[in-house]
Amino acid sequence: MGESDHNFSSNLRLACSSRRSISDLCRAVGLNRQQFNRYLNTGTLPSAHNRSRIAAAFGLDPADFALPPQAFRLKLLASSQSVARPNPSLGPLGSAFPGDLKALRAYLGFYQAWHTSLSWPGRIVCSCSHLREMDGKVLVTSLERIVDQESGIVQRSRYLGLVAFRHERLFLTELTRDEAPTFGQTILTPFELYQRRYLRGLSMGISWRNNNLPYATRTIWRRLAAPVDKRGLIANCGIYKPASAALPSVVVSFLTEAQPLTAA
Numbered sequence: 001m002g003e004s005d006h007n008f009s010s011n012l013r014l015a016c017s018s019r020r021s022i023s024d025l026c027r028a029v030g031l032n033r034q035q036f037n038r039y040l041n042t043g044t045l046p047s048a049h050n051r052s053r054i055a056a057a058f059g060l061d062p063a064d065f066a067l068p069p070q071a072f073r074l075k076l077l078a079s080s081q082s083v084a085r086p087n088p089s090l091g092p093l094g095s096a097f098p099g100d101l102k103a104l105r106a107y108l109g110f111y112q113a114w115h116t117s118l119s120w121p122g123r124i125v126c127s128c129s130h131l132r133e134m135d136g137k138v139l140v141t142s143l144e145r146i147v148d149q150e151s152g153i154v155q156r157s158r159y160l161g162l163v164a165f166r167h168e169r170l171f172l173t174e175l176t177r178d179e180a181p182t183f184g185q186t187i188l189t190p191f192e193l194y195q196r197r198y199l200r201g202l203s204m205g206i207s208w209r210n211n212n213l214p215y216a217t218r219t220i221w222r223r224l225a226a227p228v229d230k231r232g233l234i235a236n237c238g239i240y241k242p243a244s245a246a247l248p249s250v251v252v253s254f255l256t257e258a259q260p261l262t263a264a
Contacts, residue, residue: 005043005045005066006043007065007066007067007068007069007072008039008045008065008066009039009040009041009043010069011064011065011066011067011069011072012039012040012054012065013040014069014072014073014076015058015060015065015076016040018058018076022036022040024168025057027190028057028103028106028190029050029053029054029057029106030053030106030197030223031050031053031054039054048062049226051065053106056102056105056106056108057102057103057105057106058076058079058102059079059101059102059105060075060076060079079102096164097137097138097162097163097164098136098137098138098162098163098164098165099164099165099166099171100165100166101133101136101138101165103165104138104163104164104165104170105133105138107131107163107165107170107199107223108131108132108133108138109130109131109223109224109226109228110128110129110130110223110224110228110230110233111128111129111130111131111199111221111222111223111224112126112127112128112221112222112224112233112236113126113127113128113129113142113219113220113221113222114126114127114219114220114221114247114251114255115127115203115217115218115219115220115255116217116218116255116256117207117215117217118207118213118215118217119207120146120148120239122241122242123239123240123241123242124239124240124241124242124244124247124251124252124255125144125146125238125239125240126236126237126238126239126240126247127142127143127144127145127237128142128143128233128234128236128237129141129142129143129221130142131163137162138162138163138164138165139160139161139162139163140159140160140161140162140163140172140174141158141159141160142158142159142160142161142174142184143156143157143158143159143234143237144156144157144158144159144237145234145237145238146237146238146239147238148239157176158176158177159174159175159176159177159184160174160175160177161173161174161175161184168189168190169187169188169189169201170186170187170188170189170199170201171185171186171187172184172185172186172187172188173185174186182205182206183205183206184203184204184205184206185203185204185205186201186202186203186204186219187201187202188200188201188219188221189201197222197223198220198221198222198223198250199220199221199223200218200219200220200221200254201218201219201220201221202216202217202218202219203216203217203218203219204216204217218254218255219255220250220251220254220255222248222251242255242256
């Protein structure tokens with residue numbers, strides 16, 4: 001084990017001291033606490049993928065964790081002080097997106113998403129989304145591809161928007177990409193039991209099959225591990241009956257339970 005490898009554990013401990021708790025950090029990064037403790041205390045080194053996720057949570061590059069402790073301390077301090085400042089030319093929401101970019105980076109990637117829709121009562125709609133960083137913002141692209149053979153309807157919708165992270169919540173505002181664009185808004189939070197893979201929340205939009213009636217519905221997102229089968233991700237999109245074997249049980253349970261949605 002080289003000197004830079006020894007630096008990783010000590011630098012990680014220093015970085016963790018700047019957070020409220022290691023448990024919160026593990027939830028944000030999506031790592032098991034026991035596994036994370038090995039990185040902290042036993043000299044076990046994470047894979048390149050996990051190292052990138054950990055570094056992103058602190059707004060750092062993976063290579064920064066190999067620096068000598070004093071150099072790493074300066075990097076960590078500089079990162080913690082790099083707060084987005086309002087841009088008057090962008091109006092009152094100029095500083096709203098991305099919010100806490102360092103925390104938001106832990107959620108970048110591809111997701112399969114499900115929600116119940118006013119347009120297809122009694123069915124569950126499966127879509128897919130991609131969160132990516134560009135020019136200091138986090139963009140979200142979502143796709144819906146629905147073939148309703150019973151009604152003879154084929155719907156293909158693409159949404160593009162921005163994501164903000166505040167108070168342990170993700171706030172997404174999207175706009176459809178068509179001749180008559182409409183807004184969609186979603187709020188997501190880590191799922192208490194399945195927090196390493198799932199996000200749950202509320203999605204709001206307009207039903208295009210029901211006279212543009214507004215609706216709000218539960219939604220649940222599952223993060224996909226790299227490498228992602230993008231064709232399979234899109235192929236899964238569609239409408240499903242709740243009893244479909246293609247739906248994860250946690251998805252059906254969350255979307256169909258009668259209790260009102262409460263904060264985690």
